[in-house]
Amino acid sequence: MSLSILIWLPLAVGLVAAVLPRSIGPRVAALGTLVVLGLSIYLLVDFDGGGGMQYVTDETWISELGIHYKLGVDGLNLFLIALTALGFAATAIASNFRELERPNLYFFHVLLAETAVLGAFVAQDLALFVVFFDLMLIPFFFLTGQWGSGDRVAATIKMVIYTLVGSLLMLAAAVATGVLAAGDGQSLSFALSDLQERTLGEGTQDWIFLLFAAAFLVKMPAFPLHGWMPDGYRAMPIEALATFSGVVSKVAAYGFLRIVLPVFPDAAAEFQDLLLVIALASILYGSVMAFTTTHARLIAGYSSVAQLGFITLGIFALNDQGAQGALLQMVNHGLVTIPLFLIIAVLARRAGGSEDIRDMGGIAFRAPVLASLFLVVALATLAMPGSSNFVGEFMILLGVFESKIVIACIAFTGVALAAVYMLRAFIRMMHNRVGPKVESRELALSDALVLVPLVAVILFFAVYPQLALERSESSVVTAVQPAQEVAK
Amino acid sequence: MSTTSAWLVLALPLAGTILIALGFKAWPGRTAGWLGTAAIFASFVFAVITFLDLQDQDEHHRQVVSTLFDYANTVGVDAKLTILVDPLSVLMILVVTGVSALIHLYSVTYMTGDRGFARYFAYLNFFVFSMLLLVLAGNFFVLIIGWAFVGAASYLLISFWYRRKTATAAGIKAFVINVVGDIGLTLGAFFIFKHTGTLDFLGTFEQAGEFGTNNGDLVAGLILLLVGAFAKSAQMPFHTWLADAMEGPTPVSSLIHAATMVTAGVYLIARMWPLFEITPAAAAVGAVVGCATLFIAATIGLAATDIKRVIAWSTMSQIGYMVMAVSSGAYVGGMFHFMTHAFFKALLFMGAGSVIGAMAGAQTMDKMGGFRRAMPFTFGCMVVGGLALAGIPPFSGFFSKDEILALLADRGGWHVALVVVGYLGAFITAIYTFRMIFRVFLGDPVPEARELEQGHLAHAEVHVNPTDGEVEDTDVGFPGPEHFIAEREAPMKVAMGLLAILAAVGGLVYIPHVTSWLHDFLHPTFAESRYFEELEPSGTLTIVGMLIGTAVGLAGIAVAYSIWVRRPGTAARWQARFPAVYRLLHNKWYFDEILDALFVRPAALLGRFAQSTFERFVVNGAIVGGATNIVRAGSQAVRAAQTGLLRSYAATLLLGVAAVILYFLIRS
Amino acid sequence: MPIEWYLVVSALIFSVGAAGVLTRRSPLVVLLCLELMLNAGNLALIAFSRMWGNGDGQTFAVIVMVVAACEVVIGLGLIVAMYRRRLPIDVDDLRELHG
Secondary structure, X not given: OOHHHHHHHHHHHHHHHHHOOOOOHHXXXXXXXXXXXXXHHHHHHHOOOOOOOEEEEEEEEEHHHOEEEEEEEOOOOHHHHHHHHHHHXXXXXXXXXXXXXXXXXXXXXXXXXXXXXXXXXHEOEHHHHHHHHHHOHHHHHHHHHHHOOOOHHHHXXXXXXXXXXXXXXXXXXXXXXXXXXXXXXXXXXXXXXXXXXXXXXXXXXXXXXXXXXXXHHHHOOOOOOOOHHHHHHHHOOHHHHHHHHHHHHHHHHHHXXXXXXXXXXXXXXXXXXXXXXXXXXXXXXXXXXXXOOOEHHHHHHHHHXXXXXXXHHHHOOOOHHHHHHHHHHHHHHHHHHHHHHHHHHHHHHHOOOXXXXXXXXXXXXXXXXXXXXXHHHHXXXXXXXXXXXHHHHHHHHHHHHHHOHHHHHHHHHHHHHHHHHHHHHHHHHHOOOOOOOOOOOXXXXXXXXXXXXXXHHHHHHHHOOHHHHHHHHHHHHHHHHHHHHHHO | OOXXXXXXHHHHHHHHHHHHHHOOOOOOOOHHHHHHHHHHHHHHHHHHHHHHHHHHOOHHHOOEEEEEEEEEEEOOEEEEEEEEEOHHHHHHHHHHHHHHXXXXXXXXXXXXXXXXXXXXXXXXXXXXXXXXXXXXXXXXXXXXXXXXXXXXXXXXXXXXXXXXXHHHHHHHHHHHHHHHHHHHHHHHHHHHHHHHOOOEHHHHHHOHHHOOOOOHHHHHHHHHHHHHHHHHHOOOXXXXXXXXXXXXXXXXXXXXXXXXXXXXXXXHHHHOHHHHHOOHHHHHHHHHXXXXXHHHHHHHHHHOOEHHHHHHHHHHHHHHHHHHHHHOOOHHHHHHHHHHHHHHHHHHHHHHHHHHHHOOOOOEHHHOOOOOOOOHHHHHHHHHHHHHHHOOOOOHHHHHHHHHHHHHHHHOOOHHHHHHHXXXXXXXXXXXXXXXXXXXXXXXXXXXXXXXXXXXXOOOOOOEOOOOOOEOOHHHOOOOOOOOOOOOOHHHHHHHHHHHHHHHHHHHHHOOOOOOHHHHHHOOOOOOOHHHHHOOOOHHHHHHHHHHHHHHHHHHHHHHHHHHHHOOOHHHHHXXXXXXXXXXXXXXXXXXXXXXXXXXXXXXXXXXXXXXXXXXXXXXXXXXXXXXXXXXHHHHHHHHHOOOOHHXXXXXXXXXXXXXXXXXXXXX | OOHHHHHHHHHHHHHHHHHHHXXXXXXXXXXXXXXXXXXXXXXXXXHHHHXXXXXXXXXXXXXXXXXXXXXXXXXXXXXXXXHHOOOOOOOOOOXXXXX
């Protein structure tokens, strides 16, 4: 199967859907995401666990600059592709049940976003990655600006400017990498496989590394660069937010594993402590903020800051366990965040449209199915042992424990705090007395259509995380090996 | 040996959970309850089959490992779904499934009429599955999963009546403290894994010899494991959740917070004996904490007035004995006491549930009294349970408690001090146990008791939460439009009766120098232990210990009789005379307040500071503000050039082109 | 004839056009002057084409003419629209897009 089909299909469907009548455009768009999901599942089944990079497409795109249109799948991005397809399919279906202005355009943007995210995941050329990485911002700019709520224009501008600054830093860094890596007599190349072999000098690696790190940390977002998150999260339409938080933030973490560790191993080892401290600060700060805020979206948002802190922690443990855990955790976090935001939307509809947990309460009363689904998601989010998230956290912390024992011990605080903020949110929304504006009613069939399969996937991974682990093991080991050797 | 039956022991409660949960709307009447009970009974049957299978094996082949599939077996982490069937785990599954089955049976009546009947049994079956997973775990990973699952089940059942603020608050407290325990367990496992490179129990124990005495990492790891054990087993200073956990339905208190889950810490320490024996420093921590808990919890039990909380404090105290025992090498004693305690403590809770039913939901002993004639069956069961708890021969608690103290005395050294505290604790135990029984059943009958004597079960007009006086939502089920007492309901009667028999005769399995079934049975697990065979109290020591135990127990009952029956009002006089002591006990030694001041408040304060100050000024002000302001300033400058005058644009364009041309002309 | 003559003429026309664009305020005249500038360009292109003896310049000139035609259509359309709305026909008064 050609990966080009996988990544361009959403955009093609989006274009078609945009010109169809309003009544069927959204349906076609949702169908398109389902087809992409089917393709990604085919990829999962067909993938050869020990086979390295597969389904490679390699065309010269701009020969003078050595930029290739190179795509490929290996253990690092296999499950992230599936997660992306699943996330977009779920939110596209969920959006289908919503009253939207100009629905066709909305779905065009959603599908454009899917193409951009998938492209960023499968790109095996640095320049191509940068293109897709920046392309991701555009649909979300429009989605927030046109279909958002609250003070959406200010929020959009803040978010776009802020993340664009990060993107520009990365663009500069990418250009510098390509140019400086080409030694005497070598032609320019941005293909990651070439870049890995051309090692940069240590001083050069350091500043380029910092630029990349800044871009990725903004996108994640990580403390203290998360400033755009609260406003952006409040303004974005919630279905779009589900994919943004669940999938787009993973591109940044994935960037560390795919690009930074293999290409700048010396710098990664040099700045290991810095990144670990940032990750640790994200975990603690995100958790503390999550249990003081009362806005449901922000609880999920700050919890993402903390969870991505764990992921960064695992990546910069610079050993196999940490990276393997981080990769698994990326998938897991996406799997729980998407239903979490969709559930918040469902709950807000039962609390008179308010997303403040002070206006909720007692929703579980007449909605046992909703309560059960939420409970599973909440327990998975707080990484209860027995969930796949725990496996991820376990490996991350084990990895950090083996490289920096003190940081691992402090990071465990985040595990306890996660229990506090997640349960607090669950109790204040679902339990206690029924709030004044709350109307407790069971999950509608249309919501169940999306939520039940998502929860089923969470449960499946809880029972059998080995499925993801055995397919990613060899790629992860290869990715961290250079940095690991330097760190030793 | 085939382990199919052991897997079935695990699978049946899980199947029960799924079946009840999926059909929660479809099950008519009490069907969900009977289904759940049947699943646990079947599980018990398979536990017995497993036991018989194991006994058929040769002495040296009684540790059987079985793996279902790879769970997370990658990059050097060997987490597989593995169970370990050996005498220790089989003892645990027998007691867990047996007692659970009876408590399920009791619940079928007790929870009738509750809105959440099916939900209750789904949770309860899930709990049993989790507990079995915990005790059957063959490696640290599965252990941690079971450990967390029982915590989650406990949380769900504590906040079962989730519309009460007190119940949800108690639930989150229990869950968070248990998560702290999970963290201790996980981090402890990391310390051990660092040296052994395997999560597997037997693999770890094989390498235990290579550690050397008091290896630093192992001390740290085991103390962290103890944190896990203390949190789960409500030992100091992680015990505060258990008293609040009494918010759950009474059968839940009986099953989870008395008989099974809270003893998981004891099981853990016993399971880890090869590590603790080479790390005396960590074992000493366990023994001392257990000893301190047994004393402190017992004293608090003297001042508690809520009938369920008295039993809860007693549970902490009794688990203190077990923790002390297994940490000091008295494995048989600890496991023996676990078993008998499961019988008599479950029985006491069931009795309390029956009394609460008669009181229409009220739990404070201040309002109770004189139920002896109205509830003879409950009274009889409570007396049997109370005598077992107070350690009066020939009831089961007598043998198990004395076994612990005798083994500790035989160990000698500083353990003798623990024995002294143990007897002191036994004395206080007898007092508070019979304080409870005398206050509830003797004295003048209260109106509820009198009505019951005339055959009329009291029903409260307005249901109020016994802890904070809030008026209850009656449609959510607490304390239920209906409630039940053992005298009238066959399932409750059967469950309590069977447990009463077990509590009375359970001690027979191990009477020193007469029967040693339990010791022989557990032998394969502890075959290489230093203390298992070595600690063998002499005949004299045993007899002397038993005599002291009996004397102390009877003395305690006598004291309770004189204070609360012969001369009522003594207690009030003493409270007035020693107000400081009373306040200390009444406020539970201020542990809640201390933990609150040390952890909860600082965290909340930090959160508020981060929310109101740091986020606004540093993150939004300096960092985001900085970036956006630079861009804004730049755009301001560019805007000035944007006049909107078409001709000025054209001029700029021309001038620009001219400048470029000029530049190239000059250069060339 | 040497190429310089063509270029001088072209430059003159271009300057006339540019001066018109800069000084006149009627959009119609501005459009006319723009046409002058484009055609000055065309003249230079054709001259160069002849100088090199190939057709590239002419091709360009044709494309420029097409573009110029499109531009006039849009420009005139805008002006007509302005008349219809009774807006002032003065480029200096049409400055709603100022920053």
